[in-house]
Amino acid sequence: MTATxxxxxxxxxxxxxxxxxxxxxxxxxxxxxxxxFGLAAAMTFHNPALLAGCSVxxxxxxxxxWAHLFIYGFGVPTxxxxxxxxxxxxxxxxxxxxxxITVGAKLWHVGVLVGLLGIVTGDSSGFxxxxxxxxxxxxxxxxxxxxxxxxxxxxxxxxxxxxxxSQWFVLAAVFxxxxxxxxxxxxxxxxxxxxxxxxxxxxxFAGNLLNxxxxxxxxxxxxxxxxxxSGKPLHxxxxxxxxxxxxxxxxxxxxxxxxxxxxxxMGIFSSTAAALMVVPALALGILVVKTSxxxxxxxxxxxxxxxxxxGAFMLILAxxxxxxxxxxxxxxxxxxxxxxEGQVLLRLYGFFAMTLFAAVYHILPRISGRExxxxxxxxxxxxAMPGSLLLALPLLAGGxxxxxxxxxxxxxxxxxxxxxxxxxxxxTLGETLIALGALVYLxxxxxxxxxxxxxxxxxxxxxxxxxxxxEVKS
Amino acid sequence: xKTETSQPTGTGEIExxxxxxxxxxxxxxxLFVLLFFGAWYxxxxxxxxxxxxxxxxxxxxxxxxxxxxxxxxxxxxxxxxKLYSENCAVCHMETGVGNPANGCPPLIDSEWVHxxxxxxMIMLISRGLTGPITVNGKVYxxxxxxxxxxxxxxxxxxxxxxxxxxxxYVRRHFGxxxxxxxxxxxxxxxxxxxxxxxxxxxxxxMKAP
Numbered sequence: 001m002t003a004t005x006x007x008x009x010x011x012x013x014x015x016x017x018x019x020x021x022x023x024x025x026x027x028x029x030x031x032x033x034x035x036x037f038g039l040a041a042a043m044t045f046h047n048p049a050l051l052a053g054c055s056v057x058x059x060x061x062x063x064x065x066w067a068h069l070f071i072y073g074f075g076v077p078t079x080x081x082x083x084x085x086x087x088x089x090x091x092x093x094x095x096x097x098x099x100x101i102t103v104g105a106k107l108w109h110v111g112v113l114v115g116l117l118g119i120v121t122g123d124s125s126g127f128x129x130x131x132x133x134x135x136x137x138x139x140x141x142x143x144x145x146x147x148x149x150x151x152x153x154x155x156x157x158x159x160x161x162x163x164x165x166s167q168w169f170v171l172a173a174v175f176x177x178x179x180x181x182x183x184x185x186x187x188x189x190x191x192x193x194x195x196x197x198x199x200x201x202x203x204x205f206a207g208n209l210l211n212x213x214x215x216x217x218x219x220x221x222x223x224x225x226x227x228x229x230s231g232k233p234l235h236x237x238x239x240x241x242x243x244x245x246x247x248x249x250x251x252x253x254x255x256x257x258x259x260x261x262x263x264x265x266m267g268i269f270s271s272t273a274a275a276l277m278v279v280p281a282l283a284l285g286i287l288v289v290k291t292s293x294x295x296x297x298x299x300x301x302x303x304x305x306x307x308x309x310x311g312a313f314m315l316i317l318a319x320x321x322x323x324x325x326x327x328x329x330x331x332x333x334x335x336x337x338x339x340x341e342g343q344v345l346l347r348l349y350g351f352f353a354m355t356l357f358a359a360v361y362h363i364l365p366r367i368s369g370r371e372x373x374x375x376x377x378x379x380x381x382x383x384a385m386p387g388s389l390l391l392a393l394p395l396l397a398g399g400x401x402x403x404x405x406x407x408x409x410x411x412x413x414x415x416x417x418x419x420x421x422x423x424x425x426x427x428t429l430g431e432t433l434i435a436l437g438a439l440v441y442l443x444x445x446x447x448x449x450x451x452x453x454x455x456x457x458x459x460x461x462x463x464x465x466x467x468x469x470x471e472v473k474s
Numbered sequence: 475x476k477t478e479t480s481q482p483t484g485t486g487e488i489e490x491x492x493x494x495x496x497x498x499x500x501x502x503x504x505l506f507v508l509l510f511f512g513a514w515y516x517x518x519x520x521x522x523x524x525x526x527x528x529x530x531x532x533x534x535x536x537x538x539x540x541x542x543x544x545x546x547x548x549x550x551x552x553x554x555x556k557l558y559s560e561n562c563a564v565c566h567m568e569t570g571v572g573n574p575a576n577g578c579p580p581l582i583d584s585e586w587v588h589x590x591x592x593x594x595m596i597m598l599i600s601r602g603l604t605g606p607i608t609v610n611g612k613v614y615x616x617x618x619x620x621x622x623x624x625x626x627x628x629x630x631x632x633x634x635x636x637x638x639x640x641x642x643y644v645r646r647h648f649g650x651x652x653x654x655x656x657x658x659x660x661x662x663x664x665x666x667x668x669x670x671x672x673x674x675x676x677x678x679x680m681k682a683p
């Protein structure tokens with residue numbers, strides 16, 4: 001730890017400051033709250049009576065609140081903020097109209113709050129990853145459009161014509177979100193389609209959100225942070241392009257369970273696509289290892305680079321697990337068990353959150369002009385990393401066990417359910433670590449933002465003090 | 475740990491670059507192998523986008539096998555359908571529209587197919603047909619139908635059964651006639667034309683019931 005003050009930020013970083021403070025700051029708060037709801041939801045497995053008196057904290061509300069806050073409270077704004085900064089930096093241009101983006105960011109947080117209130121008062125839509133009621137969805141959509149207009153402007157007025165892979169990923173992620181979110185809200189909440197189609201749309205949305213949007217938004221950061229921090233160029237332009245195309249192509253078909261009560265071709269097509277996702281996963285592996293691996297690399301002790309690397313590897317692992325689970329033999333065992341949940345949580349916490357943390361820890365010091373102590377980052381890493389593994393891995397193992405027991409007619413259902421609780425216990429331990437990590441994160445982000453204002457205030461004061469004698473003298 | 479703080483913050487900071495290394499060949503090979511097996515898997519289980527097919531069933535014919543079957547003759551007619559595809563569809567097409575350009579009349583809307591008694595059908599399948607024939611108001615004269623029935627494999631009994639099956643399918647499917655043609659009846663008709671050599675003509679057929 002050398003200096004606490006960095007050289008003052010350049011014009012590009014300064015232009016991103018207010019929108020990113022709004023996006024990152026709010027998101028960090030939502031993440032902490034989301035973890036709290038996650039823990040409350042998990043408590044129902046251990047002691048159902050504990051929170052039963054409070055309707056807000058019952059599973060049916062706490063779980064959707066957790067999901068809503070994680071995706072819309074934390075994920076989308078953090079990714080969008082990182083995307084804005086990447087477009088500005090890589091395009092060598094100041095963010096366009098940061099004031100309106102800031103307004104959009106605040107409106108977004110209002111939308112998240114409205115959605116949360118809707119969910120905890122029993123107004124949830126009941127669709128996974130789209131729990132927010134439709135009035136909240138409208139606010140979110142408007143806020144998103146308000147922000148992305150200026151994101152596109154920033155991109156199209158860029159001074160650097162050459163494109164870097166991260167830029168495609170950011171833009172595609174933005175487009176993808178607009179597309180899937182508007183379609184799902186329209187077809188599920190505004191003019192609900194009927195019957196089987198409803199389930200199909202809901203699964204389509206979830207698949208696209210988890211298997212296309214998360215990778216696109218996350219890898220934009222990975223492909224920037226990895227080469228930059230390891231001081232090497234990104235290994236291959238073509239591999240990045242290959243990942244981009246295959247994720248968009250195959251990922252958008254994933255999501256329908258093989259055994260779902262849908263026409264057979266949907267599940268079969270989906271599981272084929274999930275198996276094909278192995279290819280971009282391996283490509284990502286090559287890219288990560290070749291870019292940031294090698295003997296001259298210092299070991300990972302929990303810095304920004306470790307967040308990004310761990311995140312990328314967890315995406316690979318989660319994708320491989322999803323591909324294995326898509327095989328018919330495995331699907332018969334794991335589908336509709338804790339396994340799926342474990343795979344998704346690995347994707348959310350292991351990959352997506354970790355990657356976004358890397359982005360924020362990389363970006364925030366640059367725009368605030370304040371250094372963050374590596375100890376604080378490390379503390380977060382050593383809570384979040386084991387936390388995400390402890391959260392997901394027991395569910396994966398427990399899911400397989402549960403599936404085998406469910407298939408065994410001699411084992412009563414009650415017993416299967418009871419046996420699974422053991423795994424859920426371990427995983428709740430992981431969730432607790434994650435929640436602690438989220439608090440550290442909130443403290444880190446809050447500290448960076450506040451210390452910026454404190455420094456600003458101090459400078460104003462000293463300026464004011466230094467100025468007076470000058471005036472007196474003249 | 476290499477800290478990013480050693481670099482100046484702001485626009486002076488060096489942005490990452492990317493090299494143009496090619497994609498490894500094995501990755502492409504893997505993609506195509508997976509695509510191949512994916513397509514194969516889909517073909518086996520996917521039901522070809524038919525909204526009626528739900529797991530664990532694989533295709534429409536697969537579903538049909540599980541339908542409660544009240545028709546005792548279904549298997550016989552299905553056998554006839556298979557034989558029709560193998561022996562007749564080259565000329566009359568799977569759909570029965572025929573191939574008028576080559577003098578091959580349609581079986582759809584044909585008075586010969588709709589004809590109540592099956593004898594003529596058995597005869598023409600057995601020995602073939604030549605010369606002018608009027609089907610649905612149109613005269614066909616340029617083609618000759620071969621003695622498909624006689625050249626079917628098997629002894630006389632088997633031939634008769636196969637011809638009866640084909641006739642049953644054609645009459646049901648293109649003629650909307652209920653019931654089936656009994657193999658015994660086909661055998662009897664064939665016994666009656668034992669002495670006839672060469673193709674039949676439409677005139678010959680008219681003499682039969």
